[in-house]
Amino acid sequence: MSFLSRFVTDMFGGGPKYGALQQFTVAKENKVAKIPDHTSFAEASVLPTCFNTALVALCGEAGIGFSLPGPSLNPKQLGKTILVWGASSSVGLETLQVARAAGITTIATASPHNFEVVKSAGASQVFDYHNPFVADSLVRAIRSVEGHFVGVFDCISDEERSLSHCISVLKDVGGGKLATVKPDKKLELPGNIELCRVFAFNDLVDPFWRDFLTPALDNGTLKCLPQPRVVGEGLGWVQEALDTLEKGLLAEVGGS
Incomplete structure (x- = not known):
């Protein structure tokens, strides 16, 4: 099982190590959920925010x-x-x-x-x-x-x-x-x-990353919708992904 973390920026996480736009990031244990084996990182990327x-x-x-x-x-x-x-x-x-x-x-x-x-x-x-x-x-x-x-x-x-x-x-x-x-x-x-x-970042959601999201993804209660659009691989594609999002299309930047 791999792990899915919600996007937490410097403002909410207390430092750049919690930022989303990097190859490897840090997340607190109560803000992650397990991704089922049948779900890819690209599919899971549509969920957090x-x-x-x-x-x-x-x-x-x-x-x-x-x-x-x-x-x-x-x-x-x-x-x-x-x-x-x-x-x-x-x-x-x-x-x-x-x-x-x-x-x-x-x-x-x-x-x-x-x-x-x-x-x-x-x-x-x-x-x-x-x-x-x-x-x-x-x-x-x-x-x-x-x-x-x-x-x-x-x-x-x-x-x-x-x-x-x-x-x-x-x-x-x-x-x-x-x-x-x-x-x-x-x-x-x-x-x-x-x-x-409505503001997406709220401590209300923390228990549900552990107690709801993990089993809900596993048993199909929650599906990763919509399907992501992968525009490239690595941080060099971040701007392309953001430009695509601005046009109203779903995009995901692939990792290495």
């Missing part, structure tokens, strides 16, 4: 506030639903899987060519965010689901592309929580919408 973000968004005190998940293939259903906007993103796919492990029902948006992967990650229904009437469709879907609708996790957090639609949906269903990955401090919301600013 996105898994952290999903967990903090769903279960953190500053997030939506659900109970923390366990590594079970048949979790107890909570009777609660959230909308995940941008569910085919790396954060979105981890959010769907963490939500499923916690017994939370998810409704999602994505492009049609990503519908199948989004459903495989746990979404009960998926809607095309390109559709100009998508907000109306989402409101109808939310109202048709049994149980309590809690809120929205906007994995894109762009004012025109996602936030305006998420706010519209929340207004029409009577309010709820709005978790965002790039919150606008000037964002004006009605009183029945609670803004949750």
